[in-house]
Amino acid sequence: MNASISAPRPAAGIDQAGISRDQGGRTPRGGLLIINADDWGRDQDTTDRILDCVVRQTVSSVSAMVFMEDSERAALIARERGIDAGLHLNFTTEFSAPNVSRRLWENQQRIAAYLLRRRFNQIVFHPGLRRSFEYVMATQRDEFVRLYGTQAERLDGHHHMHLCANVLLGGLLPRGTVVRRNFSFQRGEKSLANRLYRQAVDHRLARRHRIVDFLFSLPPFEPQSRLDRISSLARQFVVEVETHPAHVAEFRFLTGSDVVRWAGDFPIASCFAVPRHACTGQQTGARMFSDLS
Secondary structure: OOOOOOOOOOOOEEOOOOOEEOOOOOOOOOOEEEEEEEEEOOOHHHHHHHHHHHHOOOOOEEEEOOOOOOHHHHHHHHHHHOOOEEEEEOOOOOOOOOOOOHHHHHHHHHHHHHHHHOHHHHHOOOHHHHHHHHHHHHHHHHHHHHHHOOOOOEEEEHHHHHHOHHHHOOOOOOOOOEEOOOOOOOEOOEOHHHHHHHHHHHHHHHHHOEEOOEEEEOOOOOOHHHHHHHHHHHOOOEEEEEEOOOOHHHHHHHHOOHHHHHHOOOOEOOOOOOOHHHOEHHHHOHHHHHOOO
């Protein structure tokens, strides 16, 4: 795919009052629909698919992986085109770039072995891995600065591992940054214990970071009422929709007419802008959404 098929989109962001604005400087009508594409830079095919969506303006922003085979090229494209990129922290998928040091590789492998051994391990702090987490986290943040020329002001995690106990309880996420919250679920979609745990984590995040009001994955596409509910919430709240255009179904949705019909007359945000008046996550959103049944 040709990386120069379109000029960069005009910049958008947050004004001095802390209100997000679109490309024309207009204030969104109450809410914001942010479609964020994960795994930017993982490999060339993934980067190119996401870029196609960015050019079509069906993706607002990207979460960039570092120390992966296409990280260098992806960063160059993002900087040339003004693509809004955050850091997609990776603790579980082996780094594939040629510049990965033995120390970094070994520390990531120790972390991955622990996190992937049992799902329960994600919520248990491992004191023996404290320094490994600190090193792998700091090294990825430094690499993002090298590639993108700026500190990562927005962070999330591959497989959502940025919310594991060693990261959260270790205080490794920089205070004041935009951090991805847990997925939002209605009552009955998950057990009560599961929803209460997610709510507690989101409450902790909201005390130190800026978070959106609701987070959803793009699929499943059926029933249609699910997508309608997401777009309806975005008219009142700041909603992030996580997508992976490397998956064929999601790529087809984002590059076809379905996404236009879904968004309707409500514009997809041109960047990942969390208004400062919403930085508490509207009481973390989880409690409100659990009542929408």
